[in-house]
Amino acid sequence: MSSTTVQAPAAAAGVSKTAAKRINSISSGSNLVVNAFFILYSIACLFPILLVISASLSDENAITLHGYSIIPKVWSTAAYHYLSYDMHKILVGYGISIATTIIGSMAGMLMTALYAYPLSRMDFQFRGFFSFFIFFTMIFGGGLVPSYLVYSNILHLKDTLFALIIPGLLMSAFLVLTTRTFFQQTIHPSILESAQIDGAGEFRIFFGIVLPLSLPVMATVGLFYTLGYWNDWFNSLVYINNDKLVNLQYMMYRVMRNLQFLQSNAQSNSAVGAQEIAKIPSETVRMAMCIVGMGPIVLAYPFFQRYFVAGLTVGAVKG
Amino acid sequence: MKGLQRKGVSVLTAAFAVSLLLAGCGSNDNSSSTADGSSDSGGNNAAAANNANGSGTDSNGANTATNSNGGATGAANLKPYTIKWFVPGAAAQKDQAEVNEEVSKYLKDKINASFDLEVIDWGSWDDKMNLKFASSEPFDLLYTAAWNGFTTKISQGNIIDMTGLIDKDAPQAKAVIEPALLEGSKVNGKNYGMPTNKEMATQWGVMLRKDLVDKYSIDITTIKKLEDLEPYFDTIKDKEPGVTPFYLNKDTSLLSVWNSNNFDHYDIAAGTLPLGQSDFKLVDGLETPQAKAGYDLIHSWYQKGYVNKDAATLQDLSGGLKAGKAFAYPEQLKPGKDAEASTATGVQWVQVELTQPIIGTGDTQGAMTSISRTSKDPDRAMMFLNLLYTDKYLVNLIAFGIEGKHYKKVDDNTIDFADGVTAQTSGYNLNQAWLFGNQFNDYLWTNEDPQKWQKFMDFNKAAKNDTLLGFVFDPTNVKTETATIANVRKEFDSGLQSGTLDPNVYLPKYIDKMKAAGIEKVIAEEQKQLDAWRAAKGQ
Numbered sequence: 001m002s003s004t005t006v007q008a009p010a011a012a013a014g015v016s017k018t019a020a021k022r023i024n025s026i027s028s029g030s031n032l033v034v035n036a037f038f039i040l041y042s043i044a045c046l047f048p049i050l051l052v053i054s055a056s057l058s059d060e061n062a063i064t065l066h067g068y069s070i071i072p073k074v075w076s077t078a079a080y081h082y083l084s085y086d087m088h089k090i091l092v093g094y095g096i097s098i099a100t101t102i103i104g105s106m107a108g109m110l111m112t113a114l115y116a117y118p119l120s121r122m123d124f125q126f127r128g129f130f131s132f133f134i135f136f137t138m139i140f141g142g143g144l145v146p147s148y149l150v151y152s153n154i155l156h157l158k159d160t161l162f163a164l165i166i167p168g169l170l171m172s173a174f175l176v177l178t179t180r181t182f183f184q185q186t187i188h189p190s191i192l193e194s195a196q197i198d199g200a201g202e203f204r205i206f207f208g209i210v211l212p213l214s215l216p217v218m219a220t221v222g223l224f225y226t227l228g229y230w231n232d233w234f235n236s237l238v239y240i241n242n243d244k245l246v247n248l249q250y251m252m253y254r255v256m257r258n259l260q261f262l263q264s265n266a267q268s269n270s271a272v273g274a275q276e277i278a279k280i281p282s283e284t285v286r287m288a289m290c291i292v293g294m295g296p297i298v299l300a301y302p303f304f305q306r307y308f309v310a311g312l313t314v315g316a317v318k319g
Numbered sequence: 320m321k322g323l324q325r326k327g328v329s330v331l332t333a334a335f336a337v338s339l340l341l342a343g344c345g346s347n348d349n350s351s352s353t354a355d356g357s358s359d360s361g362g363n364n365a366a367a368a369n370n371a372n373g374s375g376t377d378s379n380g381a382n383t384a385t386n387s388n389g390g391a392t393g394a395a396n397l398k399p400y401t402i403k404w405f406v407p408g409a410a411a412q413k414d415q416a417e418v419n420e421e422v423s424k425y426l427k428d429k430i431n432a433s434f435d436l437e438v439i440d441w442g443s444w445d446d447k448m449n450l451k452f453a454s455s456e457p458f459d460l461l462y463t464a465a466w467n468g469f470t471t472k473i474s475q476g477n478i479i480d481m482t483g484l485i486d487k488d489a490p491q492a493k494a495v496i497e498p499a500l501l502e503g504s505k506v507n508g509k510n511y512g513m514p515t516n517k518e519m520a521t522q523w524g525v526m527l528r529k530d531l532v533d534k535y536s537i538d539i540t541t542i543k544k545l546e547d548l549e550p551y552f553d554t555i556k557d558k559e560p561g562v563t564p565f566y567l568n569k570d571t572s573l574l575s576v577w578n579s580n581n582f583d584h585y586d587i588a589a590g591t592l593p594l595g596q597s598d599f600k601l602v603d604g605l606e607t608p609q610a611k612a613g614y615d616l617i618h619s620w621y622q623k624g625y626v627n628k629d630a631a632t633l634q635d636l637s638g639g640l641k642a643g644k645a646f647a648y649p650e651q652l653k654p655g656k657d658a659e660a661s662t663a664t665g666v667q668w669v670q671v672e673l674t675q676p677i678i679g680t681g682d683t684q685g686a687m688t689s690i691s692r693t694s695k696d697p698d699r700a701m702m703f704l705n706l707l708y709t710d711k712y713l714v715n716l717i718a719f720g721i722e723g724k725h726y727k728k729v730d731d732n733t734i735d736f737a738d739g740v741t742a743q744t745s746g747y748n749l750n751q752a753w754l755f756g757n758q759f760n761d762y763l764w765t766n767e768d769p770q771k772w773q774k775f776m777d778f779n780k781a782a783k784n785d786t787l788l789g790f791v792f793d794p795t796n797v798k799t800e801t802a803t804i805a806n807v808r809k810e811f812d813s814g815l816q817s818g819t820l821d822p823n824v825y826l827p828k829y830i831d832k833m834k835a836a837g838i839e840k841v842i843a844e845e846q847k848q849l850d851a852w853r854a855a856k857g858q
Contacts, residue, residue, distance in 0.1 A: 060638070060641070061642040064639055064641070065644065144450070148453065148454060237446060241437065241439075243411050254443070257441070257443065258440055258441040259442075261444070280409070282638070
């Protein structure tokens with residue numbers, strides 16, 4: 001499956017400045033080296049994706065005989081043709097993935113901000129306690145079985161859309177603390193004070209001043225949540241039995257897991273193993289699934305990009 | 320002003336108090352695979368929850384309608400009940416609900432029960448079942464097998480002892496099951512699973528590509544042992560460029576054949592019994608000269624160029640087989656295996672048997688149906704199993720779906736896909752009949768040998784018992800060593816058994832690392848259990 005590292009520096013370095021020589025600009029020699037490095041780095045990031053695309057468009061036997069190549073040796077769209085049988089399923093999976101990603105990321109961003117903002121306010125009485133409270137969840141988790149018991153037997157989230165949104169994904173303690181730090185460093189208490197003097201209430205201050213000033217951190221948090229939701233297969237694995245509620249990632253991951261499971265048990269159980277492995281979609285189909293699953297999330301990063309590039313610190317206090 | 324501010328803060332506080340509740344549930348780390356972790360914690364939980372109703376069937380408090388004749392005739396005086404059954408499979412089936420409905424209709428008059436079969440895909444099978452036990456989800460039946468943590472499920476008390484239930488509720492089924500199967504699947508003298516009635520022995524050999532066998536007019540009856548293959552491999556190597564004479568991947572080797580012929584019982588990760596021994600003293604298999612000879616043979620084949628160069632790293636054998644890269648490959652055999660492999664790969668094969676069929680514990684416990692401790696009515700589950708083993712209509716309905724919708728009858732005992740349905744479009748094509756009860760009652764597909772079940776029965780009769788049939792090593796006391804040994808095996812196994820590594824250099828290293836990992840402790844533990852087992856059997 002595609003990796004989910006965020007390559008902010010690579011993208012940022014690609015933005016070329018005006019050609020005019022400026023003070024403090026780096027020499028053209030070092031500039032060349034830096035650019036060359038990042039060009040190579042970007043290629044190294046793109047290469048596996050190209051390889052997967054090419055493999056998904058190759059003929060199965062050609063891959064077995066000649067291995068992978070950037071340009072398919074024998075073109076074939078058989079893999080996508082095979083996937084088209086399951087078109088309905090894939091579209092439903094897409095729907096589930098997109099719905100959970102949008103709802104989950106929005107809710108996650110809102111709740112993260114709502115939790116982080118009071119923590120950033122020096123005049124909030126229980127700051128220490130609530131900071132520790134969320135920090136505690138970072139260090140200690142109950143493990144899978146207790147959380148499964150809570151979600152399935154107490155909250156009855158099994159086989160609902162909520163099971164794909166809430167467990168383990170909705171709020172990340174780390175992002176809450178990051179956001180809190182951003183609020184503390186970027187939003188000067190003087191702004192809040194002057195807003196209060198002008199008669200703004202807490203909500204007005206939060207939604208009218210704090211959030212608009214915090215677009216960069218909200219974009220970062222949003223990107224993390226979006227990637228987290230889009231790539232999550234684990235909740236589907238644990239909480240979903242109804243095939244209509246399975247998201248796209250799990251649909252694909254399932255194939256991989258089946259293969260791994262059967263292969264790792266192949267020795268102890270060769271008769272069953274071989275028979276079952278034969279039913280698993282072939283190499284090219286798995287690659288085609290990979291491409292189909294990558295779809296929209298590839299476009300997510302450029303969407304967030306503008307918030308990172310736009311001025312990171314927004315000042316509003318007269319010195 | 321100040322009051323307003325305070326109010327605002329308190330509303331905000333309330334708002335994130337809610338979010339805090341939710342945050343408390345969320346842990347940030349769900350990236351790691353839970354295969355190992357969950358089974359432990361799940362086990363403790365299950366063991367804790369395993370109270371009196373989980374063990375011992377005689378003191379069963381469920382509402383049982385005892386039938387004097389033990390059969391399933393007294394449907395009228397049974398309460399309605401739903402039998403829930405989990406099996407692993409390649410994928411959930413589209414028409415599962417309809418098939419379940421059909422089975423429920425049929426069971427209503429027999430044992431007044433409805434039927435709910437759920438297929439869980441292989442990859443999540445272990446995780447999901449562990450969670451079900453951990454959360455004490457009520458269900459009745461599940462698939463179990465020696466290779467799939469059977470002994471663990473028993474020691475955690477998650478599946479119940481069925482010995483008494485079988486006698487009480489399933490006498491007809493008991494009469495149908497091969498006695499050796501029922502006997503061989505016992506653990507500590509008790510049945511925890513009903514074995515599927517099918518082939519019950521392991522036989523190893525090689526598959527040869529039919530077109531090349533015909534082309535070079537190879538007489539396969541003359542091939543009696545591995546070395547007999549060498550001249551043919553030479554022919555293929557010289558005359559068929561692009562075809563690998565002996566095609567292997569990281570998990571297959573000729574050693575399966577070799578060890579079956581050269582040892583009474585071979586287990587690389589625990590104790591081994593040398594051929595023809597009578598004192599039941601376990602040794603370290605790797606240190607025996609026979610094991611060395613096996614590694615030498617495959618290494619010489621590798622050096623002669625019989626084996627594909629990527630054997631030690633290749634994950635998937637079937638791709639190369641389908642692409643026609645292979646002349647021969649090792650395979651576990653049963654009657655008609657060549658036809659099965661031909662269907663699966665699209666290449667015609669013939670099978671050459673090189674070992675005697677042997678009934679081992681792994682075969683007798685290869686596919687069983689067990690009753691969960693969370694079953695509300697184990698008696699009813701057993702009545703259902705009794706029907707499953709004896710009722711031809713029922714077992715075929717569950718295995719192949721609804722007649723006319725998923726399959727059509729070609730003659731009495733032969734079926735094909737229904738009109739307008741293919742393997743790809745069928746709403747019920749589980750293709751795993753070996754999960755369900757009694758295979759000798761199954762219909763046969765048009766491409767299968769009409770004599771298949773007869774041949775299976777003959778095969779079963781011809782098989783001889785493994786020296787340790789019925790014995791299962793429980794590695795609980797040497798968990799750490801077992802895990803370390805598994806890691807050492809990852810390092811050496813694929814390299815040595817594919818012939819890539821020179822055994823003169825690497826076998827001593829392997830032996831040393833196994834010793835360091837604690838193989839001797841494991842063998843001593845197994846020896847202790849083996850002696851106790853033999854004492855219990857009165858040998």
